[in-house]
Amino acid sequence: MCVALVVSPLSMAAPLEIVGRATVVDGDTLAVNQRRVRLWGMDAPESAQHCSTAQGARWPCGRRAANALDAHLQDKTVRCVQRDVDRYGRSVGECFVQNESVNAWMVRSGWAVAYREYATRYVEDEQRAKAQKRNIWQGAFQMPADYRRAQRAAHARPTQAESAPATACRIKGNISSGGAKIFHQPGQRDYAQTRIDFEDGERYFCSPEEARAAGWRAAKR
Known part of the structure; x- marks a missing residue:
């Protein structure tokens, strides 16, 4: 399987592009060509996180968000445009499949929320998913960032x-x-x-x- 890191020769300032088949780490992180890519501007439920249905039943939304992302990317070439590098050394960027933004798709499908702390590009996608009660929006859930803070506090x-x-x-x-x-x-x-x-x-x-x-x-x- 051929994958590559592609840097445009036209400009040293051109953003890094990471191209290849992706492995899903979780609902907002991919591994492409042995590089971790954190999907920019969106935040998906953590792997161990649960959400509630409209009837109050708990379901593993974090695991299912990752599964949905995996199914969406299966056997397709992914192109990720790096915007930044986070404190964990991961590339942070927007990824595309056949010119469709994977980041936007996750939010629009109700598998992630717009990460307003870093970007507002996907707010309209989130509003659409919320209005349609898609996936995590079908019932109550804790924002992923709040869930992580609660977990850090508990483990501290x-x-x-x-x-x-x-x-x-x-x-x-x-x-x-x-x-x-x-x-x-x-x-x-x-x-x-x-x-x-x-x-x-x-x-x-x-x-x-x-x-x-x-x-x-x-x-x-």
């Missing part, structure tokens, strides 16, 4: 063991296997055995009002 703690936090925030927000968000208060029957998994989006709350505002309902017992 000394431990993610079940011990209650050293604050007044002792209400446990648990998510059932069916996607139901239920909070348990100290003294309730299932409080002690309820475990909190931060990576699945579960959390502690400081009051019942805070839990309800976030979309959780009270446990019946």
